[in-house]
Amino acid sequence: MIGSLITAMNAVAGFAGPLSGPLDGIFGTRTVVIMSGLLSGSSLILSSFSTSTLHLALTLSLLTGPGLSIISILTRAMASHHFTTGYAMATGIGSSGHAVGMMLIGPLTQVLLDTYGWRGAMLLLGAISMHLGAFGFLLRSAPESTRARDKYRPIVTREEE
Numbered sequence: 001m002i003g004s005l006i007t008a009m010n011a012v013a014g015f016a017g018p019l020s021g022p023l024d025g026i027f028g029t030r031t032v033v034i035m036s037g038l039l040s041g042s043s044l045i046l047s048s049f050s051t052s053t054l055h056l057a058l059t060l061s062l063l064t065g066p067g068l069s070i071i072s073i074l075t076r077a078m079a080s081h082h083f084t085t086g087y088a089m090a091t092g093i094g095s096s097g098h099a100v101g102m103m104l105i106g107p108l109t110q111v112l113l114d115t116y117g118w119r120g121a122m123l124l125l126g127a128i129s130m131h132l133g134a135f136g137f138l139l140r141s142a143p144e145s146t147r148a149r150d151k152y153r154p155i156v157t158r159e160e161e
Contacts, residue, residue: 005057009065016066020073029074030139036074037132040067044126048119064129071132072098078139 023032043063050056076091083090105125112121 005060008057008061011065012061013065013069016069017073019066020070020077023070024074024077029078030136030141033071033074033139034133034136036067036070037134037136038130040064040071040132041126041128041130043067044122044129046126048122048126067132071136075139082140 020032027035040063043059046063047056047059050059075094079090079094080087109121109125112124115121116124
């Protein structure tokens with residue numbers, strides 16, 4: 001049952017990916033990341049009040065999955081606005097940070113489940129996820145050169161370097 005829930009959450013997150021571009025164009029990266037972080041955190045908190053498996057599945061699939069997916073997509077796109085050289089390194093560092101977080105959240109979740117039960121664990125995971133909204137405030141705006149053209153910065157080749 002948990003596997004099906006995780007699969008549904010990932011599937012809905014994948015379908016929400018194409019919404020990232022239009023949302024970014026309308027509201028801006030920082031605003032969308034802040035709102036997506038708050039959405040994913042509050043949906044985890046909301047899921048702790050679920051009375052059935054269906055409520056839990058719908059809350060996590062329709063709210064948490066898209067929120068996390070949009071954050072991942074927009075922060076990678078934002079990196080391309082800031083890096084002309086070392087873009088692969090910047091993306092690699094960000095991806096490895098994501099991997100470390102995913103490795104740590106499993107054991108942490110198990111400790112929370114054993115200590116506080118599933119409702120308490122969901123509340124605490126929601127509180128931790130609410131920090132994604134706070135971290136959205138730390139994102140820098142795109143450089144003037146990319147905002148004026150509304151384009152990405154070109155990646156410099158080795159010869160141009």
